[in-house]
Amino acid sequence: MTGDAAGLAARALRDADFPRAREVVEDWFGHPVGLVMHRLFFDQLGPSGVWLEEPGGAPAGFLLGLVSEREPDLAYVHMHVVAPAWRGRGAGERLYREFCARAAGRGCVRVRALAAPARAASVRFHERLGFAGRREPGFLGPDGDRIVFERGLPLDPP
Numbered sequence: 001m002t003g004d005a006a007g008l009a010a011r012a013l014r015d016a017d018f019p020r021a022r023e024v025v026e027d028w029f030g031h032p033v034g035l036v037m038h039r040l041f042f043d044q045l046g047p048s049g050v051w052l053e054e055p056g057g058a059p060a061g062f063l064l065g066l067v068s069e070r071e072p073d074l075a076y077v078h079m080h081v082v083a084p085a086w087r088g089r090g091a092g093e094r095l096y097r098e099f100c101a102r103a104a105g106r107g108c109v110r111v112r113a114l115a116a117p118a119r120a121a122s123v124r125f126h127e128r129l130g131f132a133g134r135r136e137p138g139f140l141g142p143d144g145d146r147i148v149f150e151r152g153l154p155l156d157p158p
């Protein structure tokens with residue numbers, strides 16, 4: 001793992017994290033996210049996601065993800081975000097390692113994530129973690145091209 005994010009505490013997402021995430025998410029992304037961050041990822045799918053916080057309890061990042069119902073060997077990252085102050089220090093990688101380790105423990109052998117082609121940090125992030133991506137035109141509808149990234153589990157050791 002790069003940087004000093006090893007000092008952050010990671011745990012499964014809880015329903016009570018939703019309002020705390022709402023408070024920061026648009027600031028952290030830099031644009032509105034609307035219902036892309038739906039409450040059900042906290043209320044119903046929370047135990048699959050990851051919450052990362054500083055020793056004092058301030059949020060540092062979170063990941064919304066699930067194990068596919070249609071393909072139970074597939075773990076799927078819906079979104080992940082790191083507080084600007086924590087970027088470039090391994091927090092994003094920490095979120096993925098926690099999520100992937102738990103998913104592998106539940107029998108997943110693959111992990112998939114999407115990235116908007118213009119989001120250079122996200123594209124590079126996935127490539128660096130060993131994901132292979134293919135661009136899918138219109139994946140999310142008109143003007144919704146996405147790079148679909150996938151790789152096997154478990155992740156390689158840091």
Ligand SMILES: CC(C)(COP(=O)(O)OP(=O)(O)OC[C@H]1O[C@@H](n2cnc3c(N)ncnc32)[C@H](O)[C@@H]1OP(=O)(O)O)[C@@H](O)C(=O)NCCC(=O)NCCS
Pocket residue numbers: 002003028029078079080081082083086087088089090091092093094114115119120121122124125126128
């Ligand atoms: C994408 C994101 C989660 C990465 O989090 P992070 O904590 O900075 O990631 P890490 O410190 O673990 O970085 C690992 C790698 O990601 C890549 N990366 C991270 N930020 C980058 C940037 N600004 N430009 C290019 N590559 C970047 C690098 O390859 C980096 O490794 P390196 O420094 O050894 O080259 C963070 O930038 C973020 O929250 N962005 C806004 C939300 C977003 O785009 N989420 C993803 C789509 S849902």
